[in-house]
Amino acid sequence: MIDRLRRPEYTGENRCWPCTAVNLALLFFAVVATGRDRPGLGAALGAVGGLLIWVRGYVVPYTPQFAPRLVAALPGDRFGHDTPSDTLGDLDPDEGDGEAVLRSLVAADVVVATGDRLAPTDEFATAWRERMEHLGDAPDERLAEVAREASEAITSARIEDTGSETFLVVSGDDGASWLRRPVAIAEVAALQALGEVGFPATDRELAAHAVCAFLETCPVCGDDVVEGALDDCCGHTVPDAGTDPPQVLACETCGVAFYQFE
DSSP states (O other): OHHHHOOGGGSGGGOOHHHHHHHHHHHHHHHHHHHTTOHHHHHHHHHHHHHHHHHHSOSSTTHHHHHHHHHHTSSSOSSOOOSOOOOGGGGOTTOOOHHHHHHHHHHTTSEEEETTEEEEOHHHHHHHHHHHHHHHHSOHHHHHHHHHHHOSSOSEEEEEEOSSOEEEEEEETTEEEEEEHHHHHHHHHHHHHHHHTTOOGGGHHHHHHHGGGGOOBOTTTOOBOEEEEGGGSTTOOOOSTTSOOOEEEEETTTTEEEEEOO
């Protein structure tokens, strides 16, 4: 019963904190109002509501549609997204074998090795760029639709607006990922281009993220993406004290990291 109520796209690492905060506040007022005359009912309401918020992320219907906008309208940045964007590669619970994915990209003529340098082939780069342009100009709902069509690992996809940012939220059998819109456009377009060259479906999500290491311009603002430390990117947090921040490929204008170098 509990498993059927779970919403992994709103819980765990994907928990929407504006949704949780709004629901806890509303539940508190409901429990207080009910408990004045019927303490037992108030306690039961609090227990059931708390359980639903824990396993589902929210209890009030349509919370994901209104809570982020409600919180975004309040003064201060209470619920800023301070981590790099998720990726489609996160849908693979085993995280795959990076070297095996690279070999597959080379074998499929997606990436070519020249000496010690790797780069996407002209054909793939052109196809990828054209699909990014198309998705960037299309309504965001089209982005979710293409993601579902292009990936066997995606069981559901939708668009979430948090007030300041737009996310593509994709779910699979092993969890969910929230992709910032620039990252979503780059990776979903890569899924399309990879599918057209017959790249294996089992590794397509990992490959779509891997090719973002070769991204040259941001698919949203058009500015150059540059390599730098993660803490140089707007809104990102630095790692634990005493460690060097990871190197990423990011758009400084949008403050979005597309790829993190190992």
